[in-house]
Amino acid sequence: MRYAVRTRTRASRVAGVVAVVLLAVAVVLPAFAGRALVQDLFFILTMLVLAQWWNLLAGYGGMVSIGQQAFVGVGAYALFGAVILWGVDPLPALLLSGLAALAFAVPAAFFAFRLQGAYFAVATWVIAEVARLSFAQWKQVGGGTGTSLPRDAAKNMWLVEPVKSLFDVKTSAARDIIAYWLALVLLVVTVGGIYWLLRRRHGLALAAVRDNLEAARSVGVDAGAVRWIVFLAAGFATGIAGGLIHLQNARISPDAAFSVIDWTALVIFIVVIGGIGTIEGPVVGVIVFFVLRSLLADFGAWYLIILGMIGIAVMLFAPRGLWGFLGDRTGVQLFPVRRRLVPLVRRGQRRIQ
Template identity: 45%
Template structure:
């Protein structure tokens, strides 16, 4: 990765992608991925199972952040694509295809399904959009339950993995989950680096002004909605493999949207780093407090409330503001020439 080219206007003011070259961030990210890829050889399968859960939540959080943090679309129905991805793997497995090979197919199918769903909600905004997506997710689940060939309302076990031993199955599931997460984060970063990222920032900040500037608002949001459907579908496919069972009430549960939204709000909306930080916090709280039953949910709610009240930009926002660090810059900085008195830097992809 490298920083975008700098442009200079007549007054000597520079517009740069970030304050520093992000090549070292790319190297560091690659090293982290390599270390994570070696985990099945280093830790117990129970640990890798927890990591798979974290990969699923992080992928979902990245997609929800793309929708809400950049496109201004607060969805409460992303579980629809989680369920579609899970059932995509199940259907492929019943036809003799390996569940692992079916993951990209299920992801693409979820993206295709996002097209007609977007047509139904594209004219809605804010709370109306959120409620409509929730209703659509429930409708998709009810339709799926009508097909007895895939288990109806009770679901059915995932086939095609009986030849793998428990250790190999756990390792393969872990690697697929890691690959999906890396693809989701990389795809999000590349998407936001381009012209679409600028369009989304403009739409989020002021949709009317974006339209008057020639931004194709409808097309930009359609692309994001489809990409989020693909990402959530891939996460649902990994979920099906990790649980070896696809049950409609489980894979279409609104809990998935709650978890992805929690991770984004805690970590920081509108940044690539935010969902990563939020997912780590969520997984630590989950593993620490899940044995306390109702207290687990109470603590999660209190943490979310405190962050929303006292750190509106999330935990990563606090780190960024205090240390002036941005690992994955996707906005632009307006900087005056050396010795000049230009305007302070403007970061359009930052939530204020």
């Protein structure tokens, strides 16, 4: 009898087709959607990017960071610094956002990895606070009060003219559309990249390190290397997301760019409510989050109180989140990473004796 190792399921094939269709719709959407919808979708896409990376860190890597706002802020400040001081076009400056966040992630990891578990979490928070207080000293980009993206840089940004003439919109709307497309690209690369990583050996290594460090080491997993790779990759991508969010916003201040509520707390609630440790979870979570945000928009602080209580309730009663709850009952996995051994019936499959 021959066997093959498979991860693909029927649901995942259907999900793949649906994802491609949705993506095609999303790409052409600005042609018929209003500006408000594009902005809402931009918000959803960027939060989902942040949530996917935090989920990879915490849900798969066991690294509970509450300092992801550091990478958002560093990425945002790198973009504004490059645009204001060097006159770089904002679009290519996004790459600098990622690189700056990556450069920041190296010393951050060096410090944070000296601590385990809960202490790792608070150490990342301290590091983010150090970054916030340090960037508040940077007078050329507005110091403690912040600054706006220079009007010329925003107006003459790459792609703005073609998008303006294509959709017949104003400059600011064109910038929203470009930011939306870039967020879409970032999300596709994020989900694709994470899914690819999890299906490879490194993904297994990551899960092994999370579940039992000693056992993983004993079978030859280089735990340190896997953690470094994931932490740096998350830093890079979170930095680009931070640059993009503040490019669309066209304004920056240390308190907003390094906000623990906006870039970490909300992201954690999205992942926890949706289902930690799955790729589907954050997708479900961001939808729930957006609906709640829309419903509770007029209730001020109640919005965060209710979101926090839902997060606590989920952690207490359904620790694997909405998706985990559904997935356990239906067995559906849209992004399956579980390796299953199936009897080989057709030729042409990868074989294991």
